[in-house]
Amino acid sequence: MEYIVRFAQTHETFRRPELEALATLWNIELKIVTYSEDSPFCVVRLPSDDVARKLVSRAILVDSVYELWGSGPNYEALHADVKAKSQGKWDKYTTTSFRFNVHGYQCKLTNKEQRPIIESFSYLPFDGPIKMKDADVQFWVFEEYEMYAPSPKFLYFSRFIGPGGRDTVLKYDLKKRRYISTTSMDAELALITANIALARPGGLFYDPFMGTGGFPIACAHFGAMTTGSDIDARSIRGKPNRNVLSNYAQYDLTDYWLDWFISDLTNTPLRISRFLDGIVCDPPYGVREGLKVLGRKDGGGTEAVYINGVAAHLQEGFIPPKRAYSFDAMLDDILDFAAQTLVDRGRLAIWMPTANEDIELAIPEHQCLKLVANCIQMFNKWSRRLLTYERLPDELVGELIPRTKRIVEGSNADELNNFRRKYFEGFKPSTPSEK
Amino acid sequence: MKLLTLNFLTCARKACKPLPTSFPLHPADATLATTETAFSPAFLRNILPRLDWPALKGLCDELGLPGVGDEAPGPEALFEDGELPESDEDIVGEIEAGKRPTKLAHDLHQLLVETVMLEGKLVCASCGHEYAVKEGIANFLLPSHLV
Numbered sequence: 001m002e003y004i005v006r007f008a009q010t011h012e013t014f015r016r017p018e019l020e021a022l023a024t025l026w027n028i029e030l031k032i033v034t035y036s037e038d039s040p041f042c043v044v045r046l047p048s049d050d051v052a053r054k055l056v057s058r059a060i061l062v063d064s065v066y067e068l069w070g071s072g073p074n075y076e077a078l079h080a081d082v083k084a085k086s087q088g089k090w091d092k093y094t095t096t097s098f099r100f101n102v103h104g105y106q107c108k109l110t111n112k113e114q115r116p117i118i119e120s121f122s123y124l125p126f127d128g129p130i131k132m133k134d135a136d137v138q139f140w141v142f143e144e145y146e147m148y149a150p151s152p153k154f155l156y157f158s159r160f161i162g163p164g165g166r167d168t169v170l171k172y173d174l175k176k177r178r179y180i181s182t183t184s185m186d187a188e189l190a191l192i193t194a195n196i197a198l199a200r201p202g203g204l205f206y207d208p209f210m211g212t213g214g215f216p217i218a219c220a221h222f223g224a225m226t227t228g229s230d231i232d233a234r235s236i237r238g239k240p241n242r243n244v245l246s247n248y249a250q251y252d253l254t255d256y257w258l259d260w261f262i263s264d265l266t267n268t269p270l271r272i273s274r275f276l277d278g279i280v281c282d283p284p285y286g287v288r289e290g291l292k293v294l295g296r297k298d299g300g301g302t303e304a305v306y307i308n309g310v311a312a313h314l315q316e317g318f319i320p321p322k323r324a325y326s327f328d329a330m331l332d333d334i335l336d337f338a339a340q341t342l343v344d345r346g347r348l349a350i351w352m353p354t355a356n357e358d359i360e361l362a363i364p365e366h367q368c369l370k371l372v373a374n375c376i377q378m379f380n381k382w383s384r385r386l387l388t389y390e391r392l393p394d395e396l397v398g399e400l401i402p403r404t405k406r407i408v409e410g411s412n413a414d415e416l417n418n419f420r421r422k423y424f425e426g427f428k429p430s431t432p433s434e435k
Numbered sequence: 436m437k438l439l440t441l442n443f444l445t446c447a448r449k450a451c452k453p454l455p456t457s458f459p460l461h462p463a464d465a466t467l468a469t470t471e472t473a474f475s476p477a478f479l480r481n482i483l484p485r486l487d488w489p490a491l492k493g494l495c496d497e498l499g500l501p502g503v504g505d506e507a508p509g510p511e512a513l514f515e516d517g518e519l520p521e522s523d524e525d526i527v528g529e530i531e532a533g534k535r536p537t538k539l540a541h542d543l544h545q546l547l548v549e550t551v552m553l554e555g556k557l558v559c560a561s562c563g564h565e566y567a568v569k570e571g572i573a574n575f576l577l578p579s580h581l582v
């Protein structure tokens with residue numbers, strides 16, 4: 001059967017991956033018939049109303065789903081299609097209460113303009129009462145306009161099936177969250193990330209760069225058990241009643257919180273075994289927050305330091321030295337970590353920034369990980385993308401070819417991080433170097 | 436730090452990680468507590484096969500907790516036929532109709548998810564390094580000479 005998925009017209013490149021992820025999650029046979037980034041209307045084939053309702057129920061970028069009764073480039077064609085395609089369905093609605101809605105995309109219709117449109121459907125044998133509120137069935141006419149065009153370019157007629165998951169965004173709005181920082185992930189994108197990563201009841205999800213916990217909380221919202229860690233002890237501990245745990249409590253999600261600890265991803269204490277269902281993260285870009293790992297920049301500190309005969313690192317308040325690190329090297333480390341710890345078909349969803357001039361930049365690859373989605377959020381001069389990988393079962397990976405880690409020369413943050421340097425240079429094309 | 440998490444933690448040192456003695460870490464001067472948490476049978480079933488059972492058993496012995504059996508239970512040991520009792524215990528997530536979690540399942544939930552280490556140290560048997568646990572949060576940052 002054909003349905004219309006009505007998307008929100010925002011974060012366009014995330015919409016299909018989110019919908020497809022939910023189909024994967026619930027083993028739903030989803031066939032996308034028509035889709036365009038420029039339109040909120042996407043025609044799909046799905047087995048039943050119930051399945052359609054379930055599929056979109058937690059899709060953050062879906063406004064709602066409808067059963068498609070007909071479509072066409074003008075009203076004549078639309079009515080002909082409705083009569084040809086949906087006549088068999090009419091009988092079911094002869095006595096139920098109903099209402100009609102007309103909605104224009106990129107054009108607002110007045111009541112006066114809507115009335116003749118609704119009346120043009122009077123051939124439908126609906127004798128039930130018309131109810132503006134709580135009608136049993138709602139019919140929708142969608143008109144799709146080109147920007148500023150006087151008349152629509154395409155029309156749909158459909159029956160409402162169920163709402164998408166957009167209401168959730170409000171609940172997690174950062175403005176109302178008690179503990180956030182300058183790098184907290186926007187609630188909408190965190191929820192979408194959790195969906196694309198297949199967060200689900202019973203699953204174990206981990207964020208190695210937890211910060212204020214935006215991703216684990218989004219995963220917990222979908223019923224997953226969640227854990228996180230961060231190199232910054234302060235971000236983990238926060239303040240009494242303003243920390244990651246108090247955020248869980250604020251949303252009544254404490255039951256979905258497992259643990260947190262302080263660690264550097266490049267020196268992780270997690271055991272190398274395949275136990276994670278998903279990894280969701282936004283690693284430090286090295287712009288607002290430093291990109292640091294344990295160790296000393298000068299390579300020194302190879303021996304323990306003693307203060308008054310006691311090893312310094314065992315004393316209260318010891319702060320281990322950290323050094324700048326390259327973002328590319330960190331990406332490689334994360335992919336390696338994911339390959340070693342994700343279960344078969346477990347997903348890694350990771351955010352990375354790029355300067356727009358570098359948009360064709362290589363996407364990090366790993367033999368054990370298959371890229372399943374590449375979504376982009378554009379800003380003025382830079383953009384960031386959400387890359388999602390799936391851990392392939394070993395049978396499909398074959399013999400592992402040892403990877404050569406990208407060695408990035410340099411010791412300070414700018415030398416190590418292309419993106420950071422360009423960010424502070426304002427993304428101007430760099431002047432050709434003098435010979 | 437939950438007992439479940441301890442089953443997935445080794446020494447953070449790259450030199451130790453490949454050595455079998457770096458896992459599990461051994462608690463010292465541990466203060467334990469319990470924290471009430473809703474029981475998710477789906478999560479328990481999912482995570483059970485991923486546990487290192489000998490490590491869990493060893494940890495219970497070291498902490499003086501009631502032991503677990505020698506063999507890891509299979510998923511069939513977690514559910515039995517019967518209606519869910521109208522108990523005061525919270526259960527989250529779905530559970531197959533006509534099934535209820537066994538006593539073993541409840542005990543494992545209590546041990547893995549509700550038992551936490553609040554204070555103390557985690558010691559690596561390979562290098563002897565001690566990781567501090569404070570207010571339930573373990574710190575795995577290493578001084579330069581151990582990186």
Ligand SMILES: C[S@@+](CC[C@H](N)C(=O)[O-])C[C@H]1O[C@@H](n2cnc3c(N)ncnc32)[C@H](O)[C@@H]1O
Binds near residue numbers: 211215229235283
């Ligand atoms: C972009 S922020 C993540 C923000 C988080 N998603 C949130 O919603 O609050 C990156 C985080 O990575 C942490 N970090 C930096 N270097 C790290 C490392 N080597 N290992 C682990 N965490 C690190 C930073 O302390 C920071 O909290």
Ligand SMILES: [Zn+2]
Binds near residue numbers: 447448451559561563
């Ligand atoms: Zn060690």
